[in-house]
Each structure stands twice: as C-alpha cells, then as structure tokens.
Amino acid sequence: xxxxxxxxxxxxxxxxxxxxxxxxxxxxxxxxxxxxLRDEAGLxxxxxxxxxxxxSTVKLATFGLRxxxxxxxxxxxxxxxxxxxxxxxxxxxxxxxxxEPHFTTIWEFQxxxxxxxxxxxxxxxxxxxxxxxxxxDYLIQGVEYNRKAPKLCKATGWTISQKVxxxxxxxxxxxxxxxxxxxxDRHDCTQPHERDNWMxxxxxxxxxxxxxxxxxxxxxxxxxxxxxxxxxxLFNYATWMRKDGCGRDGSGSEPxxxxxxxxxxxxxxxxxxxxxQTAYSTAIPEDGSLNMRPGIKAHVTTLxxxxxxxxxxxxxxxxxxxxxxxxxxxxxxDRWKELAETPGEQGVLLELLQxxxxxxxxxxxxxxxxxxxxxxxWQERLQAxxxxxxxxxxxxxxxxxxxxxxxxxxxxxxxxxxxxxxVRSRAMAMLKVGPRVLMQEIQEANIPQERKQxxxxxxxxxxxxxxxxxxxxxxxxxxxxxxxxxxxxxxxxKTDEADRARELRHKGRVAFYKNELKESIRYWIEAMTAxxxxxxxxxxxxxxxxxxxxxxxxxxxxKFVILLExxxxxxxxxxxxxxxxxxxxxxxQENNPKMAFDALEYxxxxxxRGEFEEAEKHVEIVLARLDGINRSxxxxxxxxxxxxRDKMIEAFALYVECLRKRNALVPQAAPLKSFVELMxxxxxxxxxxxxxxxxxxxxxxxxKGPEAQAAFDNAIEAWAKLLxxxxxxxxxxxxxxxxxxAELAAVYAEALKxxxxxxxxxxxxKPFLN
Numbered sequence: 001x002x003x004x005x006x007x008x009x010x011x012x013x014x015x016x017x018x019x020x021x022x023x024x025x026x027x028x029x030x031x032x033x034x035x036x037l038r039d040e041a042g043l044x045x046x047x048x049x050x051x052x053x054x055x056s057t058v059k060l061a062t063f064g065l066r067x068x069x070x071x072x073x074x075x076x077x078x079x080x081x082x083x084x085x086x087x088x089x090x091x092x093x094x095x096x097x098x099x100e101p102h103f104t105t106i107w108e109f110q111x112x113x114x115x116x117x118x119x120x121x122x123x124x125x126x127x128x129x130x131x132x133x134x135x136x137d138y139l140i141q142g143v144e145y146n147r148k149a150p151k152l153c154k155a156t157g158w159t160i161s162q163k164v165x166x167x168x169x170x171x172x173x174x175x176x177x178x179x180x181x182x183x184x185d186r187h188d189c190t191q192p193h194e195r196d197n198w199m200x201x202x203x204x205x206x207x208x209x210x211x212x213x214x215x216x217x218x219x220x221x222x223x224x225x226x227x228x229x230x231x232x233x234l235f236n237y238a239t240w241m242r243k244d245g246c247g248r249d250g251s252g253s254e255p256x257x258x259x260x261x262x263x264x265x266x267x268x269x270x271x272x273x274x275x276x277q278t279a280y281s282t283a284i285p286e287d288g289s290l291n292m293r294p295g296i297k298a299h300v301t302t303l304x305x306x307x308x309x310x311x312x313x314x315x316x317x318x319x320x321x322x323x324x325x326x327x328x329x330x331x332x333x334d335r336w337k338e339l340a341e342t343p344g345e346q347g348v349l350l351e352l353l354q355x356x357x358x359x360x361x362x363x364x365x366x367x368x369x370x371x372x373x374x375x376x377x378w379q380e381r382l383q384a385x386x387x388x389x390x391x392x393x394x395x396x397x398x399x400x401x402x403x404x405x406x407x408x409x410x411x412x413x414x415x416x417x418x419x420x421x422x423v424r425s426r427a428m429a430m431l432k433v434g435p436r437v438l439m440q441e442i443q444e445a446n447i448p449q450e451r452k453q454x455x456x457x458x459x460x461x462x463x464x465x466x467x468x469x470x471x472x473x474x475x476x477x478x479x480x481x482x483x484x485x486x487x488x489x490x491x492x493x494k495t496d497e498a499d500r501a502r503e504l505r506h507k508g509r510v511a512f513y514k515n516e517l518k519e520s521i522r523y524w525i526e527a528m529t530a531x532x533x534x535x536x537x538x539x540x541x542x543x544x545x546x547x548x549x550x551x552x553x554x555x556x557x558x559k560f561v562i563l564l565e566x567x568x569x570x571x572x573x574x575x576x577x578x579x580x581x582x583x584x585x586x587x588x589q590e591n592n593p594k595m596a597f598d599a600l601e602y603x604x605x606x607x608x609r610g611e612f613e614e615a616e617k618h619v620e621i622v623l624a625r626l627d628g629i630n631r632s633x634x635x636x637x638x639x640x641x642x643x644x645r646d647k648m649i650e651a652f653a654l655y656v657e658c659l660r661k662r663n664a665l666v667p668q669a670a671p672l673k674s675f676v677e678l679m680x681x682x683x684x685x686x687x688x689x690x691x692x693x694x695x696x697x698x699x700x701x702x703x704k705g706p707e708a709q710a711a712f713d714n715a716i717e718a719w720a721k722l723l724x725x726x727x728x729x730x731x732x733x734x735x736x737x738x739x740x741x742a743e744l745a746a747v748y749a750e751a752l753k754x755x756x757x758x759x760x761x762x763x764x765x766k767p768f769l770n
Contacts, residue, residue: 241260281299504527705754
C-alpha cells in the first residue's frame with residue numbers, strides 16, 4: 001500500500017512538471033515573454049553563469065538572500081581596497097555586477113575606483129595606465145549589460161575623456177592609448193587615430209544622448225549639462241592637436257598647426273552654436289517647486305533664447321518709446337529734478353554721469369546730455385552736493401589712503417560709505433523709468449486710443465511670465481556652461497597669430513628639453529610677441545581684460561620665468577618683454593596695486609613736509625603690501641611690468657631715505673630688499689656708469705688729469721641718477737655697486753691730485769672715500 005502511494009505521488013509530480021514545462025518553454029521561446037524581457041534589458045546568453053556556483057554569496061542568493069549577498073560582496077570589496085589588493089577588488093566587483101548586473105551605480109562606482117583610485121597607487125605611469133584601462137573596460141562592460149542606461153554611457157565617456165586627457169600623465173596616457181591595439185580590438189577602434197581620448201569619449205557620450213532622445217531618463221540631471229560634454233570634447237580635441245597631434249587622419253604624436261587645427265576650432269564653434277540653438281530640458285519644474293515630480297513638466301529652453309529675448313525686448317521698448325516721442329527722455333529729466341529736493345541725491349550719481357560718455361545705462365546718457373546743455377558747471381556742483389553726505393571727520397579720514405587708515409577710521413568710513421550707498425541706490429531707483437511706468441504715462445497722453453492699447457500690449461509681452469522664465473533659465477545655463485566664452489575662445493584660436501604663438505611655444509619647449517636654453521628663450525619671446533600682435537588687432541583688445549583668458553594664457557609668462565632663472569646671463573625680464581598688458585591686467589584684478597601706489601604718494605608728501613617718522617611708518621606698510629604682490633605672483637620677482645617695478649623701487653628708495661634721516665641701516669630682512677638689489681644689478685644705468693668711467697681711467701693712466709676729470713664727470717652724472725633711484729647703495733657696503741662707486745670716487749680724487757686740487761665739499765661721491 002505504501003509503495004503504491006509513493007508510485008502515485010511520483011506520477012503526479014511528473015505530470016505537474018510536464019504541465020509547468022509547457023508555459024516555461026513558451027515564455028522562453030523566441031517571441032516569448034522572457035525572451036522579450038531579455039532583449040529589452042539588452043542581455044545575451046553569455047551574460048549568465050559567470051559566477052562561482054560554489055561561492056557563499058551564490059548560496060545566499062539561491063536561498064532568496066540576494067540583498068545579503070550583495071552587501072557581503074560590497075563589504076569584501078571595501079576590505080580589499082583598504083589592503084590595496086586591487087586584483088581582488090576587480091574580482092569581487094565582477095561578482096557584484098554578475099549578481100546585480102542592472103544596478104548601474106555599482107558599475108559607475110567601481111569603474112571610477114579602478115580608473116582613479118587604483119591607478120594612483122602605482123609609480124610607473126605604464127602600470128597606472130593599465131589600471132585606468134581596466135576601469136574603462138569595466139565601465140564599457142557595464143554599458144553592454146545596461147544598454148538603456150544613459151548615465152552609465154556618460155560615465156564611460158567621461159572617464160575616457162577626462163582621466164586620460166587631464167591627468168598629470170595626460171601626454172603619456174594619450175600616447176599609450178593610441179598605441180594600445182588590444183584595446184582597439186576589444187572596442188572596435190582599431191586605427192590609432194580612432195583612439196584619441198577626446199573623440200573616443202564622444203562615442204560613448206553619443207550613445208547616452210541617443211538613449212535620452214529615445215526617451216530614457218537621466219534622473220534629475222539637466223539635459224544641458226548631459227548634452228554639453230560631447231561638444232566640449234571638440235574644444236579639448238582642437239586644443240590637444242596643438243599639443244601632441246593625433247588628428248583624425250593621422251596617428252603621430254607631433255603637434256599639428258595651420259589649417260587643420262584652425263578647422264578643428266571652427267568645427268567646435270559650429271557645433272557649439274548648434275547646441276545653443278537646440279531646445280533642452282532644464283530639470284527645473286515649471287511650477288516653480290524645488291523637485292521634479294511625476295506629472296510635472298520641466299522648463300525647456302535654448303541657450304540662444306536669452307539673446308533672442310533681449311533683441312525682441314529692445315525692439316518692443318523702442319516701439320514703446322516711439323508712441324509718444326520725447327516722453328521717455330522728459331520723464332528722466334523730471335525725475336532728475338525731483339532728486340534735487342533732497343541734498344546729496346543728485347551728487348551720488350556723479351561717477352555714473354561722468355562715465356556715461358563712454359556708454360552705460362540709457363538714463364545717465366539722457367541726463368548727462370541735458371546737463372551739458374543746461375548746466376555747464378554740473379560736475380563741480382554735483383561734487384559739492386555729494387560732499388554734503390559726508391561728516392567733517394569722515395572727509396578728513398578719506399584724505400588718508402585706505403591702506404594707511406587705522407581700524408577705527410576704516411570702520412567709520414565704511415559705515416558712512418554704506419549709508420551713501422543706500423542713498424545712491426534710492427537715487428538710481430528713482431531715476432529708472434521702466435516699461436510699465438512709461439506705459440502708464442502714455443495712457444495720460446493726448447493720443448489715439450489704439451496707440452494706448454498698443455502700449456499696454458507691448459508691456460504685457462515684455463512682462464510675460466513665460467518669457468521671463470525662459471530668459472532666466474537660458475541665462476542661468478549660459479553662465480553654468482560659460483557659453484559666450486567658448487565662442488570668444490574659437491575667435492581667438494582660429495587666428496593665425498594664436499596658431500603661430502602655439503607653434504612657437506612648442507618649438508621653445510622642444511629647445512628647452514634639448515638644453516638649448518638661448519634658443520628656447522628666443523622662441524618664447526616670439527610666442528609672446530605673437531599674442532601681443534593679436535591683442536592689438538581690432539576686435540581683440542578686450543582679451544587682456546578677460547579673466548578666463550588671463551588664466552589660460554598667462555602660464556606662458558610663468559614658464560618664461562623658469563627659463564630666465566636658468567639662464568646665467570639673464571635673470572630678469574628684458575625691458576620690452578611682450579604680454580605686459582595681460583600681466584598688468586592679471587595683477588590689477590588679483591592684487592589691486594593702486595591701493596599701495598596711493599599710500600606711497602601720501603608717504604612721499606609726508607617726507608617732503610619733514611614728517612620723517614610718519615613717512616617711515618607708512619612706507620613700511622606700502623613695502624609690505626608690494627612685497628605681498630611680489631610673492632603671490634611668481635613672475636613679479638623678475639619685474640615684467642615697468643610701472644609696478646618702478647613703484648617698488650620708488651617705495652624702497654623712500655624707505656631708505658627715511659632710514660638715512662636717522663642714520664639707521666637697512667634691515668637685512670626688509671621687504672623688497674632682495675628684489676631692489678636684483679633690479680640694481682641689471683639696471684642699464686649701472687652699465688652706463690661703468691662705461692662712462694672707462695675713458696677716464698685710460699686718460700688717468702696717461703697722467704692727463706684735466707681730461708680724466710672731465711670724463712669722470714660724465715660717469716658721476718650717471719651715478720647721481722643711480723643714487724637717487726637706489727639710495728641703498730649709500731648704506732650697504734656689501735653691494736657690488738658700492739664698490740664701483742668707491743672706485744669712481746678714488747680715481748676722481750686721483751685725477752684731482754694730478755692737478756694738485758682737493759676734493760670739493762659738495763663732491764657727490766665723497767662719502768665713498770671713507
């Protein structure tokens with residue numbers, strides 16, 4: 001009975017199994033549900049069964065504890081990383097992704113660890129490169145498992161582009177990638193020029209973009225940021241063509257200059273413009289909330305939209321102003337007259353009105369024109385009007401340069417300036433005539449009703465909430481992506497001057513590595529000269545004032561400093577070194593030397609009045625400030641900008657004169673002392689003085705006393721200028737210039753002795769005879 005029951009159960013089990021196999025076969029057959037799901041996920045048969053079936057994590061996963069298994073593997077991965085056991089990190093990472101192949105964060109995070117963290121642990125750049133490639137391979141495999149994950153495609157493109165392209169070893173990495181045939185065979189880029197990291201990165205960026213275009217989500221990331229990466233790669237590609245070559249039709253490592261590079265920049269600019277004209281989602285909800293939610297649409301706009309709105313608004317405003325000719329101007333004049341009712345409110349606008357001649361806000365141009373016609377002495381009157389806002393003690397404090405003010409004085413002045421600023425803000429707001437105000441005034445005018453209606457329509461168009469949002473979103477992303485700068489960069493880099501400057505710089509670097517120092521310096525100066533030629537061209541004179549370009553190009557000066565320091569014959573900048581306008585702009589933007597110059601002028605006046613103690617105290621503050629500039633900017637120690645160099649020498653000269661008044665020596669650690677001594681060493685005046693002395697020495701050897709004295713007088717004239725410029729020579733016997741002055745004094749005395757004359761009491765160099 002028991003055997004019969006067991007046999008019956010087996011028959012039932014077999015029947016049930018057979019019944020279940022039918023649906024399973026149908027689900028897994030071509031066209032079945034499982035096949036459809038597998039195709040939808042982009043999986044293949046080779047994607048299964050790649051994990052050790054005997055592993056503990058598989059046992060956990062088998063019993064429904066997949067989450068526990070993944071957590072265990074993640075912990076192991078971290079432990080291996082702590083031990084720098086990167087091979088086991090890789091093995092564990094692959095087990096992780098085999099258990100959970102569609103958790104894209106794992107692929108991104110582990111790929112980043114291998115390419116960035118693991119590679120940094122090795123000394124040999126070739127071994128570092130191999131780990132970078134392992135990370136890239138890992139990411140690419142993640143893309144193969146997740147063919148509808150645009151953010152994983154972007155992570156892959158980013159690592160190929162950025163890790164290879166901007167690492168410290170970027171030159172070596174780019175070369176190794178071009179030579180890596182195994183990588184090319186694995187990823188269908190068999191030709192060396194196809195393995196330029198910037199263009200190869202675009203391939204994966206494009207895959208991600210296509211997925212987004214076809215409806216795949218990138219979460220909370222903006223389309224503008226996501227789609228910008230591939231376009232920015234074109235700028236980097238054009239840049240690197242001039243660094244190590246590898247254009248699309250070549251595999252060499254020599255830089256490329258001329259038409260091919262210029263065309264690459266042109267292509268980058270065209271694609272950037274196309275990008276700016278394409279509408280993208282901003283990932284910012286239209287309803288003004290902070291987070292995207294289901295059913296809520298995001299703002300969609302273009303980068304070019306801001307310019308379009310500005311142009312449309314200008315046309316509308318011009319039309320609005322033309323409805324009642326002259327009304328717009330009269331409203332400003334009326335408001336200007338109202339400002340006169342409160343003391344100081346017209347005066348605080350003085351600078352704005354003075355600058356209106358060079359262009360500016362329309363209201364100030366209108367008022368200035370009216371003042372020029374009706375009030376010739378308006379500048380003097382407004383100056384007096386503004387002075388009424390400052391108490392007498394503040395007026396006295398403001399005569400002191402801000403660098404020399406005491407803390408209490410500065411606080412009082414700052415407080416008053418804040419109050420004056422509030423008055424200025426009120427006056428500016430009062431003078432402003434917006435579209436709505438103008439429209440309201442038009443409604444009171446004696447004009448046809450349809451023109452009044454048109455004024456209302458214009459204001460509604462200008463104030464449209466949708467237009468305002470479009471403008472705000474467009475402007476925001478233009479700023480984030482530095483949109484305008486990229487076009488300016490293309491304008492610059494497409495010029496022959498920029499191309500020549502880049503080529504000359506390359507030749508200078510090659511000469512430097514060949515230890516041809518003089519030749520390298522010559523190329524470097526020619527490269528800087530080419531930049532200067534560009535800055536002087538119409539349409540490019542704004543470049544030295546552009547902060548981004550200053551950062552991009554100024555490093556050529558910093559490298560030039562290195563060359564000069566290694567040249568035994570030249571340790572300061574030649575007098576007429578190019579690119580001084582850009583260097584000056586850099587210093588002005590970052591250090592504001594005018595504060596020190598104003599304080600120096602103040603201290604000089606104190607010295608002239610005989611206030612030597614105050615002058616010394618104040619010039620010490622000036623020296624500290626100038627020394628800070630000198631230390632903060634590497635190339636300043638070699639004085640490339642004559643204006644700043646001369647002010648530093650002038651300040652130190654005043655300091656020395658103050659010390660001489662009390663018979664004190666110059667402290668060895670005095671600010672700018674070593675700088676001034678370097679400038680003295682290479683000053684052409686010193687060479688001139690030495691040259692003027694030589695004829696006198698020859699005449700002295702011939703015992704021609706009067707003739708020698710006359711020749712020495714010429715040298716003494718040069719020394720008078722030197723001692724005025726560098727009074728430290730009087731006090732520092734260690735200077736070679738002191739010895740030269742003493743030598744001239746001695747030979748002059750000898751020339752007088754031949755004539756049986758004595759040294760005059762007012763002889764300039766008499767102190768050097770002691």
